[in-house]
Amino acid sequence: MTDPTAKTSGFSHYSEWLEFDRKHLWHPYTSVNNALPCYAFDSADGCIIHLASGEHLVDGMSSWWCAIHGYNHPRLNEATIEQVQRNAHIMFGGLTHEPAVELSQRLLSMGPSNLDAVFLADSGSVSVEVAIKMAAQYFQAKGKPGKHRLLALRNGYHGDTAGAMAVCDPVTGMHSLFAKLLPEHVFAPQPRCRFGDEWDPSDFSEMRRLLRQHHKELCAVILEPIVQGAGGIWFYHPQYLCELRAVCDELEILLIYDEIATGFGRTGKLFAWEWAQAAPDIMTVGKALTGGYMTLAATLATADVAETIGSSGPLMHGPTFMGNPLACAVANASLTLLSDNKWPQQVAAVSTQMQRGLRPFIQYKCVRDVRVLGAIGAVELDRDVDVAAAQKIFVANGAWIRPFGKLIYLMPPFIASNEQIATLCAAIEAYLRTID
């Protein structure tokens, strides 16, 4: 009989584990039996991804907003190794530790000054679940249990767990697939007045109307400030948030900013809400929090939210890996790198280079729009991108870019050089030429 615990791999060539992956593993939004190709990853350094097949690719994705300082960073490695040699994990129930306390202190000093309490969560989606629970418990504690629904934006994205999914765009969030599972929230249209354009007050009218119509049942509005990420890489006018803050105050509705994608410098401000200077009551952060090393997120709340909930009982959430010391230690190291304050110049340089490289693509017939904000660049096509075909061309041109829907977008590590950005843009152009 064979020992079922014995090492079964014994792969002699990467093509063997790639083949096993193809048959047995799920990747984000895939089926195990579909043939969408996956590239075999070997390692990454700085802005370069090395494939097992020998190609070296410039990273245009930062592993989905995360790796802002680049890969295999000496200071982040050092912090991780130091912490793992001391202790990798300890339960957060009844015990606390310096990495978690230091991180919370840092987050409160970086975030909006009205925020006062921190919940350390283990992923972005979970931090959104916690934010939603905070809002619901807040109004329970206030004796207004009727205020339990949320208002969210169309084209918004807040994560894939059930509670978070219920506030994602109803179409792309696949609400119809899970209709019986999800609570029904209220949705406002996507803000259409663009970042950088003159403010058009009519852009807020429908939101105002919905808030007035539903305020007695609304506990909170949740949205991504300034940049809608996974819902379409869309940049909207900061005044929208100022209007929203005022109406939420007037109607006693909490305001939740989901800064999971936008936080830690990506938009050119440390947090995207700073473009509007209209602070939230609750804020979620994640993704780049650990510089892309480990999964960690946090939900920040005002003293009013924290103390009101506390007056009626505990906040009802407690993940097993809450406050994981290893994740907190590397997050502290990443935030220390940010505090060197090189990121504003780095983001500005990436931004300028992407403007230069991407803007001319508007001349292609298949390109509908080109937009850049901070270290985020997007080329919107008139059709869905054939991801497999596009990636083949990107890889052949030395670039790692993962399009979705009609969008080819870039969010490289902040340390990307002008030459590396030029490589990414040239790869996009090579694909555009094949379809135009």
Ligand SMILES: *Cc1c(COP(=O)(O)O)cnc(C)c1O
């Ligand atoms: C990625 C993302 C999430 C979900 O975070 P996970 O760590 O994937 O659970 C939530 N909100 C926004 C805005 C995101 O970009």
